[in-house]
Structure formats: C-alpha cells, structure tokens
Amino acid sequence: MKNHALTQWRERREPSYGAWLNLPDLYTTECIARLGFDWVCIDLQHGLIDYSHLLALVPALSGTKPTVLVRVTSNDAGQIGRVLDAGVHGVIVPMVNTPTEAASAVSACRYPPQGTRSCGPMRDSMLEGFEYLATANSQIACVAMIETREGLANVKAIAATPGLDGLFIGPMDLCYGLGVAPGSFDDPAFIEAVEQIKQACVDAGIAAGMFGYNAALSRAALADGFQFSSIGSDANFLRDGAQRAFDTARGLDEAKTAKAQPSY
Numbered sequence: 001m002k003n004h005a006l007t008q009w010r011e012r013r014e015p016s017y018g019a020w021l022n023l024p025d026l027y028t029t030e031c032i033a034r035l036g037f038d039w040v041c042i043d044l045q046h047g048l049i050d051y052s053h054l055l056a057l058v059p060a061l062s063g064t065k066p067t068v069l070v071r072v073t074s075n076d077a078g079q080i081g082r083v084l085d086a087g088v089h090g091v092i093v094p095m096v097n098t099p100t101e102a103a104s105a106v107s108a109c110r111y112p113p114q115g116t117r118s119c120g121p122m123r124d125s126m127l128e129g130f131e132y133l134a135t136a137n138s139q140i141a142c143v144a145m146i147e148t149r150e151g152l153a154n155v156k157a158i159a160a161t162p163g164l165d166g167l168f169i170g171p172m173d174l175c176y177g178l179g180v181a182p183g184s185f186d187d188p189a190f191i192e193a194v195e196q197i198k199q200a201c202v203d204a205g206i207a208a209g210m211f212g213y214n215a216a217l218s219r220a221a222l223a224d225g226f227q228f229s230s231i232g233s234d235a236n237f238l239r240d241g242a243q244r245a246f247d248t249a250r251g252l253d254e255a256k257t258a259k260a261q262p263s264y
C-alpha cells in the first residue's frame, strides 16, 4: 500500500488539497472522489456520518485518487482500529493536548513493535492480502489536531512524538481555546498561534495542516507554508453552489451575496 497524501506531505514538493466529507451520501462522495483531490476526510466527529455509513462510503472511494482519511470522534484506540480495518489510510485525531495523548494516537495506528494496533485489516487484506501488513506501519497517516490552549502550550513536544505524521489546526476550536471570538482568524493571538504550530511542525520534520473553512483560507495557509489543507466540505460545496446559482438567476451581485462567514 502506498499512501499518496502521506508521500506528498513527506516530500513537501507540492500543496496537498483535501475535501471534507460531512454527508453520508454515496453520490456526493463519488462526485468529490473524481475531482482530483489528493485526500478526503470522512468526519465522524462533526459530520452527519456514523460507522455504518463509513462502511459504504469507503468502497465508493476505493480505486479513486484521493487518500481516504477519517476524523475520529475522539482519541479512542478502539475506534481508530475499527476505521483503519474498514480500509481507510489515516486518521485525524481531534483535541490532542499532550505528548502522551499524541503517543497514544500513534500507538493505535501502528502494529507492534511500534504500537499496539490489533491485527484484523478486513478490507485492506481483501484488497491487498498480507502485503498490507508489511507496509501499514509506514503508510498509515496519523495526524493530531491542535485546537486548545493546552495543545498549543505543548505543541513542540506533541510535534516531536515519534511516528506522528502531522499536526492539523482546527481554527474554530483554537479561537475558543485562545479566548478570541470564533472566526477571528485575523486576530494577532490567532495568527501567532498558527505560526507557532507551523514552526513546531518544521522543527519536528512533520507536515502542517489547516482545516480550511473555504478555498480562500486554504489557499492562504498553503501559500504560507502549510503542506495540506481541506478546501471545503461536501455540505458547503452544495450550499454555496446552490446559493450562487439562485443569486445569479435573480441577477444579484455575487460579491454582495458571497458568504463572509465560515460554514461546515
């Protein structure tokens, strides 16, 4: 197994574009899978998706370009094992606050001796046989989210966790953690925190990622040295596209109606 997104992040040659999947819908998932994104992330934490939906979405993504990641609901080794066994190639773990928590996430992703993942890769072994076991430890991506004040305070040590592949910023929770109004992405405290997280990734030699509420935020992050960013979600692509079409049909000025607020 070769993880396309992880290879991009490691080589740092090009920005890695992701799409966020919040909807438990096969058709929208198949559409997004064919647009050329480098990775998609199925969101079990805030998306309207549960494990049984995921079991249908992953086969719909098989054989398409994007690397399939899952944001798990929490740093739970049991859930991490189950999503990996369902055939996804990495996890994004929310609210990682300490190096111990980061080490626990990594351990859940790696077979012994590097970790404690239990062996039963149902879907991957069906597709790849035992070959999967030889490559899984180096090809499964483990990403920790930094989105609290405690996580930020510990960011250097978290980034240095052996086996961790990247840090991913949750901008809205980070605003809450910093005590600035949600969505204040130009607040100096937020900008300083983002810089600190990016620098911790550079120092540790791992990838820096940013949840992008829209394509402009994502573009700014990628231009600013981040390796990967989600540029939007299925839900907001649908909503924004419908809004734009409706506005255009009514002859409204797009600039006036463009959404200023981030949306999920």
Ligand code: 3PY
Binding pocket: 046, 147, 169, 170, 171, 172, 173, 174, 211
């Ligand atoms: C955040 O903004 O905190 C996120 O986790 C995005 O889903």
Ligand code: MG
Binding pocket: 094, 147, 170, 171, 172, 173
């Ligand atoms: Mg968050």
